[in-house]
Amino acid sequence: MxxxxxxxxxxxxxxxxxxxxxxxxxxxxxxxxxxxxxxxxxxxxxxxxxxxxxxxxxxxxxxxxxxxxxxxxxxEGQGIPLKGKVYAISLMWLSIGVSCYVVPLFWARAFMLTSAVLVSLYIIRQKTLTKR
Structure with missing residues (x-):
């Protein structure tokens, strides 16, 4: 390592x-x-x-x-466990959703949503770790 x-x-x-x-x-x-x-x-x-x-x-x-x-x-390039992917994406969208509700600025909402989409795609595209 x-x-x-x-x-x-x-x-x-x-x-x-x-x-x-x-x-x-x-x-x-x-x-x-x-x-x-x-x-x-x-x-x-x-x-x-x-x-x-x-x-x-x-x-x-x-x-x-x-x-x-x-x-x-x-x-080590083994990937991310499926549970970790679901957990990360779910919590990210929950926090982004709350933030978009609280923040009234359009540009801030657009930035947060764009970031969430890009991070979600990145996480989804990562190799999924299989159980050993």
Whole structure:
């Protein structure tokens, strides 16, 4: 699982990536307990940030007993479980629907709906992980 880790040379960018990575880990862990907050996208973002900023934190995340399984299958190209796809798309559309109801601006609604359609298509097109 030691992918090609390309560390960022610029220290400012490296520290920014570390901060975003740890914020994403925190949000991902909170997402395990809050159904409105998605876990996997935040952990994938954290893995991407750590891959560019810290080999140690990247390996810690992907080898973590509880957090690693959320992302390892995706990172290895195995796919996303069907349950995860349904869960992610359903919660996204629920939150986008509520947001569109609350936000009266047409351009904001158009942006949210366009984003939801594109993200849904991306998730649907990803390989579906089969049970082992």
């Amino acid at each position: 030691a992918r090609d880790i390309q560390l960022q040379r610029n220290p400012a960018i490296r520290y920014a990536l570390l901060a975003i990575g740890w914020l994403s880990v925190a949000l991902g862990v909170i997402g395990i307990f809050l159904p409105v907050l998605p876990t996997t996208p935040f952990l994938l973002l954290a893995a991407a940030c750590f891959m560019r900023s810290s080999k140690r934190f990247y390996l810690w995340l992907v080898n973590h007993r509880q957090l690693g399984p959320w992302i390892v299958d995706y990172l």
